[in-house]
Amino acid sequence: MLGASRRSVCTAAAGSRRRAAAGVASTVSGDSAVTSSPDPPRSVVNGEPGVPRLQKRLLSVLAAPKLIGTDNVVSLKLREGSLVGRRYESSAAAVDSSDTPPAEKYEYQAEVNRLMDLIVHSLYSNKEVFLRELVSNASDALDKLRYLSVTDSDLLKDGPELDIRIQTDKDNGTITIIDTGIGMTRQELVDSLGTIASSGTAKFLKALKESQETSVDSNLIGQFGVGFYSAFLVSDKVVVSTKSPKSDKQYVWESEAESNSYTIREETDTEKLIPRGTRLTLYLKRDDKGFAHPERIQKLVKNYSQFVSFPIYTWQEKGYTKEVEVDDPAEAKIEAGDETKTEVKKKTKTVVEKYWDWELTNETQPIWLRNPREVSTDEYNAFYKNTFNEYMDPLASSHFTTEGEVEFRSILYVPATKKDDIPDRKTKNIRLYIKRVFISDDFDGELFPRYLSFVKGVVDSNDLPLNVSREILQESRVVRIMRKRLVRKAFDMILGISCSENRDDYEKFWENYGKFLKLGCLEDQENHKRIAPLLRFFSSQSSEELISLDEYVENMKPEQKDIYYIAADSLSSAKHAPFLEKLNEKEYEVLFLIDPMDEVSVRNLNTYKDKRFIDISKENLDLGMHTKVLLLEPPFTAE
Numbered sequence: 001m002l003g004a005s006r007r008s009v010c011t012a013a014a015g016s017r018r019r020a021a022a023g024v025a026s027t028v029s030g031d032s033a034v035t036s037s038p039d040p041p042r043s044v045v046n047g048e049p050g051v052p053r054l055q056k057r058l059l060s061v062l063a064a065p066k067l068i069g070t071d072n073v074v075s076l077k078l079r080e081g082s083l084v085g086r087r088y089e090s091s092a093a094a095v096d097s098s099d100t101p102p103a104e105k106y107e108y109q110a111e112v113n114r115l116m117d118l119i120v121h122s123l124y125s126n127k128e129v130f131l132r133e134l135v136s137n138a139s140d141a142l143d144k145l146r147y148l149s150v151t152d153s154d155l156l157k158d159g160p161e162l163d164i165r166i167q168t169d170k171d172n173g174t175i176t177i178i179d180t181g182i183g184m185t186r187q188e189l190v191d192s193l194g195t196i197a198s199s200g201t202a203k204f205l206k207a208l209k210e211s212q213e214t215s216v217d218s219n220l221i222g223q224f225g226v227g228f229y230s231a232f233l234v235s236d237k238v239v240v241s242t243k244s245p246k247s248d249k250q251y252v253w254e255s256e257a258e259s260n261s262y263t264i265r266e267e268t269d270t271e272k273l274i275p276r277g278t279r280l281t282l283y284l285k286r287d288d289k290g291f292a293h294p295e296r297i298q299k300l301v302k303n304y305s306q307f308v309s310f311p312i313y314t315w316q317e318k319g320y321t322k323e324v325e326v327d328d329p330a331e332a333k334i335e336a337g338d339e340t341k342t343e344v345k346k347k348t349k350t351v352v353e354k355y356w357d358w359e360l361t362n363e364t365q366p367i368w369l370r371n372p373r374e375v376s377t378d379e380y381n382a383f384y385k386n387t388f389n390e391y392m393d394p395l396a397s398s399h400f401t402t403e404g405e406v407e408f409r410s411i412l413y414v415p416a417t418k419k420d421d422i423p424d425r426k427t428k429n430i431r432l433y434i435k436r437v438f439i440s441d442d443f444d445g446e447l448f449p450r451y452l453s454f455v456k457g458v459v460d461s462n463d464l465p466l467n468v469s470r471e472i473l474q475e476s477r478v479v480r481i482m483r484k485r486l487v488r489k490a491f492d493m494i495l496g497i498s499c500s501e502n503r504d505d506y507e508k509f510w511e512n513y514g515k516f517l518k519l520g521c522l523e524d525q526e527n528h529k530r531i532a533p534l535l536r537f538f539s540s541q542s543s544e545e546l547i548s549l550d551e552y553v554e555n556m557k558p559e560q561k562d563i564y565y566i567a568a569d570s571l572s573s574a575k576h577a578p579f580l581e582k583l584n585e586k587e588y589e590v591l592f593l594i595d596p597m598d599e600v601s602v603r604n605l606n607t608y609k610d611k612r613f614i615d616i617s618k619e620n621l622d623l624g625m626h627t628k629v630l631l632l633e634p635p636f637t638a639e
């Protein structure tokens with residue numbers, strides 16, 4: 001087993017430092033971007049906590065909505081091409097003489113039912129992830145609004161604040177999460193909270209089956225685009241009251257954990273109207289009421305949602321000190337000139353006055369704008385897990401700024417989780433921000449080549465227009481430069497893993513993403529120089545441990561000119577290849593290409609460090625000078 005004793009040949013690119021399971025600032029220049037985190041909107045006015053207007057409005061709507069009875073089946077409605085659920089209408093409403101519009105009852109899509117059943121009955125560990133999922137939905141809704149408001153400032157006219165507020169009521173066992181985001185129309189409620197757009201559940205079920213753990217981790221839930229339903233991990237009932245700027249009306253969606261239906265009605269109680277956004281109320285299960293403690297929620301926000309780029313306020317009990325009078329009359333001195341007047345000297349004591357108020361609970365400056373020297377590995381990892389719904393720490397990360405022709409900041413990650421297939425579509429791995437505004441995660445194909453689609457990250461640029469479209473991206477010179485730099489940084493990061501003292505790290509990487517790099521040999525000639533050192537193969541002298549091409553070259557005999565390989569369908573057939581003997585005699589190492597993509601890759605590379613790849617099974621095998629001469633002579637020429 002020669003590989004184990006080989007000296008690792010590693011030439012890390014300048015400016016790139018390795019961070020195994022950690023974040024490293026690979027290049028840092030000019031920490032010029034400055035952001036200001038908003039102060040909590042509260043102020044103490046005249047000894048009383050002052051509450052701004054919008055906040056007052058939000059506070060006034062925290063009460064639970066009333067339930068309206070629903071039973072009568074009316075009709076089955078289909079939205080264009082997709083089943084959106086059965087619609088029922090309220091018989092109670094039909095006889096109700098009040099002005100309250102009827103609540104309509106809908107059946108969940110079958111997939112949602114299966115998912116709900118699973119959530120309610122099978123997921124017990126790590127239930128606290130529900131908060132992360134719901135806050136992440138609130139943040140997405142704010143992102144959407146902020147993005148749209150760039151071209152339509154009217155969208156903000158009902159309230160400029162973009163924030164998330166979480167209030168707990170431990171007496172009643174409720175948690176309320178309010179965002180001032182894009183909200184949902186009635187149809188969007190049906191589409192979003194009654195159906196699952198992708199095959200989220202199927203994938204989720206598959207992952208559960210594959211999970212070896214006896215107690216299934218709820219953490220899995222966020223990865224399958226079904227985060228909203230995690231509310232039912234801890235709730236008997238969930239009420240979503242939401243107002244989209246597209247609609248004049250506010251709607252209330254309501255469902256119970258054990259039910260296979262939900263209702264939607266219009267919000268008519270003026271006390272409960274919100275200007276814009278979504279208010280989600282969780283009625284906690286008996287055993288989960290502990291989540292309704294303000295300190296617990298604060299801790300969860302700090303743990304899981306620290307890097308949400310909108311302010312998250314939690315409702316906390318506070319205290320301030322004030323002087324109050326005490327009943328302890330003491331004769332004061334009689335003032336000169338007024339013999340008759342006595343004055344009671346007022347005694348005071350300091351007391352703590354308690355009140356409740358919103359407290360900013362997260363860090364609102366985006367992590368990528370911070371100075372990398374001040375960001376800890378744990379923070380990079382937490383940001384990664386929060387942002388990309390990952391549950392394992394990344395294998396490596398790189399935080400960098402580029403300046404000059406094009407300026408942007410980025411943090412890239414190499415995940416530690418396995419990816420099965422090379423995707424043929426966009427993978428939403430790169431989140432593009434322009435001037436801190438989240439634009440889209442649908443542009444990664446423009447920013448990264450397909451074969452690097454496993455790399456995840458955020459990119460924030462000041463040099464692109466906020467109304468950027470795919471067409472603009474495709475045409476843009478700025479994007480071409482960004483892409484080039486991002487790709488280079490991604491390779492530096494991967495090279496960093498390959499240089500790790502712990503060989504296991506790269507073995508893991510190779511097992512997960514080796515085939516992606518092989519695809520790179522076919523698709524990206526320009527980067528052959530970067531890809532080739534990252535490839536790994538078994539060989540005639542190392543059939544148990546993979547070797548790099550650098551290791552091969554180092555092990556070449558002085559007179560050896562080429563890199564030899566044999567393509568076979570397994571290690572054992574490679575080992576027994578008839579052509580091998582001759583090379584073994586000369587102690588020339590032969591690469592075993594046992595993956596169908598191996599041979600295509602090396603053929604595309606053609607050479608490595610000026611050495612040709614030679615297939616030893618081909619006729620006229622040239623084993624260097626000596627053989628060449630012999631080949632010219634009749635007994636050795638090909639027949």
Ligand SMILES: Nc1ncnc2c1ncn2[C@@H]1O[C@H](COP(=O)(O)OP(=O)(O)OP(=O)(O)O)[C@@H](O)[C@H]1O
Nearest residue numbers: 137138141183184192222224225226227228229278
């Ligand atoms: N607070 C909210 N404001 C506006 N829309 C929301 C809100 N919460 C959920 N939604 C809508 O409900 C949909 C379903 O949410 P869900 O969390 O199940 O999946 P997702 O957000 O699409 O995927 P993921 O959870 O992986 O981000 C969202 O795509 C969004 O359209």
